[in-house]
Amino acid sequence: MRQMLLAIALMAGLTGPALASAPPGTAQNFLDRVNRLKSKGPLALFDGDMKRLQAEAIAAGKSIGNQRIAAEKAGGPLPYCSPQPRVKLGQSEFIAGLEAIPAAERSRTSLRAAMFRIIQKKHPCRA
Numbered sequence: 001m002r003q004m005l006l007a008i009a010l011m012a013g014l015t016g017p018a019l020a021s022a023p024p025g026t027a028q029n030f031l032d033r034v035n036r037l038k039s040k041g042p043l044a045l046f047d048g049d050m051k052r053l054q055a056e057a058i059a060a061g062k063s064i065g066n067q068r069i070a071a072e073k074a075g076g077p078l079p080y081c082s083p084q085p086r087v088k089l090g091q092s093e094f095i096a097g098l099e100a101i102p103a104a105e106r107s108r109t110s111l112r113a114a115m116f117r118i119i120q121k122k123h124p125c126r127a
Contacts, residue, residue: 027098027111033049061089
């Protein structure tokens, strides 16, 4: 029994890095964590990662909104053309936007860049 547990532990250690999720801060990592919480159902509300995910999304959104406000003040080109500088994205809309980005690209795209892309698609500037 002890040898079997040791073998399982060694196998887990050998396969762990190969199965590791995307680097922190990437859109893929965010989506992986969201999907992990979804699998928990209602118990996800009690998971500490829920608040961290919300904080990450809010921080990315504020950064993008601040960029838009700065562009308006400077009289430069707008990064996206919504009626308001701060865009509201629903949870489902945001997750669907992340899922629409190809997985290989998500794993090397920051959450902020992915959100920026989703907002630009939702509110493109007409030429």
